[in-house]
Amino acid sequence: MTERWVPTTSHWGAYQATTDADGDVRVAPHPEDPAPSPLLRNVEGSARHPTRVARPAIRRSWLDNGPGPSANRGHEEFVEVDWDTALDLVAAQLDRVRGESGNEAIFGGSYGWSSAGRFHHAQSQLHRFLNTIGGYTASRNNYSFGTSQVLLPHVVGTVSSVLGYADSWETIRDNTDLIVAFGGLPTKNLSVTPGGVTRHTGAAAAADPGVEVAAISPLGADIPASGRWYSIAPGTDVAMQLALAHTLLAEDLHDTAFLQRYCTGFEVVAGYLRGDPDGVAKTPEWAAEICEIPAADIRELARRMAGGRTLVNVTWSLQRTEHGEQPVWAGILLAAMLGQIGLPGGGFGHGYGSMAEMGDSGPLLRLPTLSQGANPVRAFIPVARIADLLLSPGEEFQYNGQTRTYPDIRLVYWAGGNPFHHHQDLTRLRRAFARPETVVVHETHWTATARHADVVLPATTTLEREDLGAGRRDTHLTAMHRVLDPYAESRDDYSIFTALADRLGARHAFTEGRGARGWLEHLYESWRASLLDQGLEVPRFERFWELGRIELPEVAEQPPLRRFRQDPDSSPLHTPSGRIELFSATVDGFGYPDCPGHPAWLEPQHPRGGPLHLIANQPPTRLHSQGDVGAASMESKVDGREPVTLHPEDAAARGITEGAVVRLFNDRGACLAGARLSDRVRPGVVVLPTGAWFDPKPDPKRDGATVCAHGNPNVLTADLPSSRLSQGCAGQHAHVDVEPHDGPLPEITTRTPPPLGT
Template sequence: MSFTSMHWGAYRPQVVDGKLQAMVPAEWDPDPSAIGASIPEALTSPTRILRPAVRRSYLAQPGSHPELRGQEPFVEVSWEVALDLVAGQLKQVKAEHGNQAIFGGSYGWGSAGRFHHAQSQLHRFLNQFGGYVFSMDSYSLGAGRVLMPHIVGNMDWLLAAHTSWKNLAQHCELFVAFGGLPAKNAQASPGGASEHLLTRALEEMSETGVQFVNVSPLRDDLTGPKNIQWLPVRPGSDTALMLALSYVLVSEGLHNEDFVQRYTVGYERFRDYLLGHVDGQPKNSLWAQALTDIPAQQITDLARRMARQRTMINVAYSLQRSVHGEQPFWMTVTLAALLGQIGLPGGGFGLGYGCMNNTGSGRKAFSGPRFSQGVNPVKDFIPVARVTDMLLNPGAPFDYNGKQLHYPDIRLVYWAGGNIFHHHQDLNRLLEAWQRPQTIVVHEQFWTAQAKYSDIVLPATTALERNDIGSSASDRFMIAMHQAIEPVGEARDDYSILADVARRLGFRDAFTEGRDAEAWLRFTYDESRGRAQEHGIELPDFDRFWRDGLFEIDYPDNDTVLLESFREDPDAHPLPTPSGRIEIFSERIASFGYADCPGHPVWLDKPLASFPLQLLSNQPKTRLHSQYDHGAYSRASKVRQREPLTLNPADARDRGLVDGDVVKVFNDRGAFLAGVIVSDGIRPGVVQIATGAWFDPWVPGERNSLEKHGNPNMITADIGASSLSQGCSAQTASVEIVKWDQALPPITAFEPPSMV
């Protein structure tokens, strides 16, 4: 029986008479994800896109009436008509405006397969067409990805080199988790998660006596270990807490002066700020108490514990998805440097344990086959979270990582993989921007909002309807993903779609290099064998791999400890920073002159909250981002068909709310409906809802319409984390909630659009 690899797990598809009946988790997986149970029904549900479709007025006159996106019916057409239309619009935009008017908007979670990876396929196609405007970084990790190369090294290198869970179980004594270690987040990895690690890792650490501190507004952000202290911090104040911990270490002489002198630069500049010599405000525990709501004595006691014990400090991705999001990452590194345990077994820092499955696996960091995207002749780009700004403000300047750039004038958006109406913030503002391009083309499997708000919709296959290879860096298995079922309806894989468009545009041979999809699988696998040898891995030949179904990636000879060689000899193994050291003060960042991200970590006041409750919009448990929200597992988690919103009993009592009520959640950006869950596992003054509920406005296409399903990005802020990164700031949002006492509008998110 063959396997398939999903972002959230490895499964054995059960097929009877050509129909998928079930997804059986791999027998070796100790903590399989239930998301797989959603797939069989969802694949053939009414949400499935069966044939190419074009928006009605667009079909009559291409480029017309962009204001009707999301409002008018579609017309199903043949593949020939649809592909002719796509090719014609690409050719026209290129001739009239140049390739810099084309935005390749694909996002990277379309498939765990390494060949049928929608983003790689689209980018290769557009590069060979003459280029496209691209996006940098990610919604998940925008601020961190820009910051970290300046102060330690790039994120991909760091994540692959994180100290292993095995090492932590043996050597760590205290694990301080800013943002917790939520098991639901660790269910996924970009190229697949063949063996889920976090739950078992925490059990093993607990058995060896590791103590945990969960610094989060949510108690359930860290569960499982026996010894957990919960510090229900005020959202967005983690940097202040880390500064106060640092103040205790420095003022009481508990920091490691030898370490900061040998392995860091800029400590003295930071110390003067920390002690209040710069601004007259010592960053002590009493100062932090007012900002964090954590008692000063608890802060002081925690700092002393951290100095006494072998301590790992971890920061979740969610903390940098906010205004000034660079600061908690920078402070995590700085605090760990003051403790002086970086590079030691069981100590130091982590940037995302629990955020993706493979972080901390300890396995060799081989990522498997790659499909070459080629070289992009167009150099214009945007930070990924600035899509709306780009569409609304062509030609306007923006800052990014020390440069001032300008937004391009986009006429055509081509999207394959991803759902902008899930990932992006302030959807009312996005709706306005989404009316600006003359053409929006999307490859999609289901009638998501991304598809409904497009002009040309091309039905794409799912991972179960094609052959592929699943592989993530540092994952246990590379998996031969054998096709399980025939494509549903007229769905085609992205490669064949783009090859046919390329034929119409005259470069099919360059795009395909004469290979069909099966030949590309063999070619990319064979190419990866050389890279595997660099990691000490001997891959079998392709035929044996395909027959066996999987190949196990082993462990390196020595256990993985982050920055161990740097600690042993910083001169022989310098960091890829300007100084070769950890940069507590960065001359390069300081030279940019950004008031919202100066040369060392600082506390910067947050925007004043206009509403009384702070909203956390975190990752869901029952789906990946918005994938399979229409599946049974996600739909079963809803409250009266709406996404659940959790609030503290005191906040519920003040508003006359009980479990099962439906509320309107609103601020000056918009409003959505959600179902109430009351819990003492969330601190007062905070409400929490998962992202990923399919966008479902009461009046489709209309700005400021009530969203009736529970999509929090109706009200999140679409502003950059800082001038340095321009990362998303979804976690910086305040709201009010009131009980919904009217008739409930029906959920239509999972219904296909009208067809003519």
């Protein structure tokens, strides 16, 4: 019998899938993908893994005693029940909470990457459902570049003008003389983009951009083979950026005409660079003491930057730190002083090396999208403040010039995300998750978030449903055919919410009378009609579904910063001045000491907590925590635990050898990991990627504390914001110590379900 391979896609790329004689899934890359993602190898091992959630499950004491705060979350067995029982209980709690406290008391979580599909997008499904029953307390921005999402509108008017219209790698090769890459150009991130990518072209381009690269990072793995490595002390990029700017100013290498015509506030920044307000000139000698890059190297790099077309790039990782606004703003300052913003291959880039879409040349095309509706509830939090929300109801917080108040959350509803992966200080998050009366989670697998819930509803994976798939700057729209039958009793999110909406009298408002296939056709045909209005043509839905994928039509659109450069008066930016705001009177007026009105060097305030600087970066073997039980992820483990990379000097000083199990610790927590030694990590730095499923066990070295047996670094990172301006995630860095593990090794239990009773 001929195998039937069907098309589908994922956040790490389009691919084909089939099932073998035993019913197990097998996958193959998209035939037009020049560099398929290694993350595809995680699909086969994850689809039918023992950790799949098979049936609706309810935490024992919640089922027996009813809703209420409980420190038992994460420690207790679950009871499997039938779907009607579970849905009746969830609907009753939603109805009770909104009746007693209003919809503001419901938090709609769903920050995550669960599905690449345009319809079965868990966040859209959850928010649409909650909006049909009166709304919910929402979150804003994201963990990836949430700091920049708040800052960029103040400086350049919009986020999309920088992130949505980035020059392609082809444009860079044709026009650029030098890339100055703060954070390096890590190719490991270029498998992934929201919604997927059909042709992975960026990874090869970033590994060998074809132009000179000055790569500034403490990690040699982030440096292109042909790039020059500036091994900077972690978290000090702003000092080097300001010293580069000082050199441009002092040696009259800056473009005064550009600064006068296209920018506002440079005179304030120039005074700061000279040291007028604080008596400290931001010279290369000053910076060298902070960032540990020789002053002569900084000065020489500034001159090279001024000698040709230069692209200043800042990875997203640099804004996931304390004062994370500053490296982004200082990068824009450098690009403005060079006078190259808006020129092909020049100016400022934010995210090359952070996401596959950055540098792709696919069309900028609106894609089919499920409407979430309107949320009547005005309360929201910055996304990284979830623990503060749950622990501090009624407390005020600052955000982007506003004073807001955390509402009192009684019910948390999470679908399609794993906060016990992406949030910081997991011990604190566990305390926060103990406070609500009810936590409902849709999950495919028994993640730590599912284990800390009261009601777990089993969700299907992408392979077990139909959808439409494409990512930003993608070249194709994929018909995501179903490959597998739903696992056990799992259901897709749309079916679950339809059943709940029916119980709450909102079925038609949620479904509009359509089933899942009806929605796919409706979304596609509505999108097709909008393209026809633009003179663009794609086949009808039936033909698209038969073909399996279609190439997206080209759309010619000039980038906003290109238009702005051509005529800033007719195409002004959406800033108060209509110009690039190197000094923002608006931000300055907020009076935040942790984010002044211009780029500045601010000394870190977070406690150190150890002699080694931990970088908790994105993993090369999975998407965040997705696929942690898959083959690519499992092969990277050391003795079953997440690998931590140390410099050989730091390892030798602590008696640590290659492959040893080690204990990372600070005053927040501890975790176990497997040691890897490399001289491509700066001495004094350790690297432990995020995404190992959280596996808390009693810590034998600290009474009442826990140690993550699996190696999740977020037991070590601080749950503190980047600043009052953005309240963004600052979890990229922490300070720790590392020692050889002694004593018995705790069992890793993330790869089996929790106790399930009847």
